[in-house]
Amino acid sequence: MKNYELIEHTADIGIRLKAKSLNELFKNAALAMFEIMAEDKSPVACHRSPVKIDIEQKADNIEELFINWLNELLSLSAVKELIFSDFAIKKLTEKSIEAVALGEDASDYKVNVEIKAATYHQLKLEQSKAGWLGEVIFDV
């Protein structure tokens, strides 16, 4: 089941997601972004072993960190020709993230949409009793 919903935006695509923790929010936003971009086209058994990529990002606050995290993943995905299918977040504070992203060969995927970037426009990261709510708009 999808862990996000799409937000209507005239030119672009946005997502709204809920998570129990900040850790889950970062992970689910990244999963959603790559789910919008690409769909798996080959049977699981045919997949080559995923590549593990270490990711470290720093920022002045949580919003910047969130945007930097997503944009770093987009950038790496383009350069290394990978689609990221899972993430293990090892350490997350308001100002830094250390994670491992599992990347699969992009040729095993059908890429539907090119996401240019995650933007600050109408970005929302809110903590509530139930956990975290996030909204982000992608430039496509």
Add this chain to the structure above:
Amino acid sequence: MSNPLEKIDDYRWRIPKSYKPGMRVDGIIYADELLLKDIYRDKALEQVANVAFLPGIVNASLAMPDIHWGFGFPIGGVAATDIENGGVIAPGGIGYDINCGVRLLKTNLQYEDVKDKIKDLTCALFSNVPSGVGSKGDIRVSVKEERDILLKGAKWAVEKGYGTQDDLECCEEYGAIAGADPEAVSERAYERGKAQSGTLGSGNHFLEVQVIDQLYDQELSDAFGLDLGRVLVMIHSGSRGFGYQICDDYVRQMVHCLQKYNINVPDRQLVCSPVNSPEAKAYLGAMRCAANYAWANRQCLTHLARMSFEKIFNSSWQKLGMQLIYDVAHNIAKIEKYNINGKEKNLCVHRKGATRAFGPNHPALPDRYKKTGQPVIIPGDMGRNSYLLVGTKKAEEETFGSTCHGAGRLKSRTAASHSINLNALLKQLEAKGITVMASGKGTIVEEAPEAYKDVNEVVDVVHNAGISKRVARMRPLGVIKG
């Protein structure tokens, strides 16, 4: 938002600067009553007001009639800032696809010559022109060559044999803007750009074979050598991943400039820095590299299109008369001189989904277009029309020499993919005699005509408002999409 608009005349509407505390100038929207209904549907007007917060902004935060909701800047937004007066540059006012733009090629073919070959021609173009998400080109370049591209733009491609000197004369900035600084470009951007020269990309990018179905001004049509039924080729592409990375790199950096230079903007996607600051100078150097990359890219695509025509018509592209009419940027910032309250000022003009539209005798134009004014190329959607216009003196006086850039989106991509049936759409297009080929079927639906405003209405406004002048209208015959 409550309706903040005051009518100036039939084609201009004002958002007074009293609308939001912090606005430094009014917002002015070019539209008629019909288009305004569409404009109210999303948050674009709020964005016009937000752009008016930029330090150093002069005259007004402008919006063209194809305005729609972007991020930070609206798409269709124009803003100029006074460099000597604290004026800023905002990477979001150029966007991720730096120098996304469009070019138009002439042919000496008539509709009768291509109508039975349009399927073969579209197939040949589709197989020769790499398209789709992250597509990679056959034109591979080394790191040293990539630096050359960033400095020389379209000239690099011409030196490689992918065009002629004549092509360069028919490009905005002659195909290479001065002041590109390869040192300001990150390693990551180099890596991201390496494989994508000579690729069309995806989304709204396209290559179309079109036919002229209406002419508006005999003198101008003659000056461009255009007649009814003539076949043209339009190419829409940008700086691909290279430009996205540069925008991302500098938005990251400039987030810190807001505090450093004490700048207050209502949307963080409007991050900016004074044009004279080191951060802005570095961005300008890198942005110009991306602009040149895009001009080289469109020149390579031109070569691939010419080769496809040669194959199908068994004749050289020169004999087929495939000269470039012009190439314009849609997403760019330029340093241009304007007279503001009687004083000549150096302004940083942001055009985010807007086209430069200089009038006759502007010094930036090549001799061949001194009399006509600058050719302005307006792509529409794949089922309706596209236009060739020319710029005017009035545009230089009112809109920092700018006009619209296309039809403007009406429906979101998600709404389009939910409400439009692919097979029905393909049948509709076929009935109109339009052949479409795309890498992704989703793209065809997302880019369906009904997802866009009617370009005819948009062009009526810029023509009637006098900020450009209609020359010719085209309709599509063959379309390839990413």
